[in-house]
Amino acid sequence: MTDLHAKSLTELTAGLESGEFSSVELTQALLERISAHDQTLNALVTVTGDEALAAAARADADRASGNAGVLNGLPIIHKDIFCTRGIKTTCGSKMLDNFISPYDATVVERLGTAGAVVLGKANMDEFAMGSSNETSYFGPVKNPWDLERSPGGSSGGSAAAVAARLAPAATATDTGGSIRQPAALTNTVGIKPTYGRVSRYGMIAFASSLDQAGVITRTVEDAARLLGVMAGFDERDSTCLNEPVPDYVAELGNSIKGLKIGIVRQHFDEGLDAECGVKVKEAIAALESLGATAVEVDMPNIDLSVPTYYVVAPAECSSNLSRFDGVRFGHRAEDPEDLYDLYARSRGEGFGDEVKRRIMTGTYVLSAGYYDAYYLKAQQVRHLIADDFKKAFQDVDIIAGPTTPTPAFKLGDKIDDPITMYLNDIYTIGANLGGFPALSVPCGFVKDLPIGLHLVGHHFDESALLRCAHAYQQETDWHTACPEAFK
């Protein structure tokens, strides 16, 4: 019963089914790992030990009575952006440091109903705004591969926890790369499904036309397992789409022979670290050796992705975050003089620097006289970028490239320069702008730091991404590498 922490969801399910160990034993083992390692990593904002053990006991009882759900007894961590009933839900912000959610997000509800056990809530960039986890009110998360480096963000806590084997899987969200970039920088798998594939109900909104929920795991098979439970129509999210959800796990076994992979020339320009470029090209060659064919595709507008995103996302954020007014929930300033003072001081005190910058940027681009030049223009360019993808997908099944321009950077290196930080997401943002599903899978190490291969697919074709990445993981063992201190 050793090394439970190193096992995948698939392996753990086999152990639970055979009675080799119980969910209570497994949960206990992981809670012990969290208490041993999380002071170093700061990956969790809240540990829900008592609730987890109670849920594990219920899972064991369900299994004994023949009522085991598909995720029965499997411990996971939720990004602290998902509302969890009766449990503090902070979104990485002082604004919500006192917020006990009165309800569960649909993602939380569905995974819970399937039998998953929640170990705690993962640290994250404040309101998911950041690419390094340094904007969290609860302090930065450390990268398990080098504690001086960032695990990426905004789902940095989810990624670090999975990479350090504190949990086999964690939920995450992605608005411009927040699942895939931290996955790449921590040697984990991260999938952002098609926009509308997974319900956003109870997922605290940042940019509503871009946000999507997904997972971070160590194996593609585990990601397929969880996504199958999370995905599907939910009437409580008006943007959730009513499309059939395939059996992602069953489809993993299909061959990738004949799969056509598009390579975007612009993704291998001077912005990409040369060694990363070599590794990513080796990964694409490996896919070719499995029977896929690679062709170059042109995306003339892709270079405008980041500026487009930094108009659209802040605009939506400034609108979404207007709900934090110090009246109904969240931080409230003391002794307000009048209503304006109540709003302005509650928000001024409750939000951190990056969130303020984005609210300000969004307010500016939406304000009278600037709307056409910025917001309308950005939504037009967004259409051009989405059309570039659609055109490419007439010829290819998947677009492949690097997830990030470099491996993990040092904490403190980029936080003072927003533009440099924003450019971290240069390869991932396009998928959000067009609503396409995308995934990052470990594809090697550069100077002892992990990097990822990025795959983007047609709308609703998560299966192609999972199948391709799974085939790659059958041929490679990058994903089995574990940071030395967390073996």
Next chain:
Amino acid sequence: MSLDKDQVQQIAALARLELKPAEHAELVDKLSKIVDFVAHLSEADTSGVVPMAHPLDVAQRLRPDVVTEPNERDRFQQNAPSVTGGLYLVPKVIE
């Protein structure tokens, strides 16, 4: 295009954000850089391009206008900073 102190103050007022003097000064610098950066968008030829309304070009789903949720006001107001008799309290608005 750089923003000046007054513009930043005006945006902060629209956004209902109180800024400390140091934050204000820093935002003048950083917002200017961000605005310069996103100004690259003007390079794109977008004549005749329809602004994107939804990533999947679908219309907003509608539902019948019926009550679907029970009243759980008391439970929801447990997160409120100040309530009385089911009402949220704010500083006096009308004299």
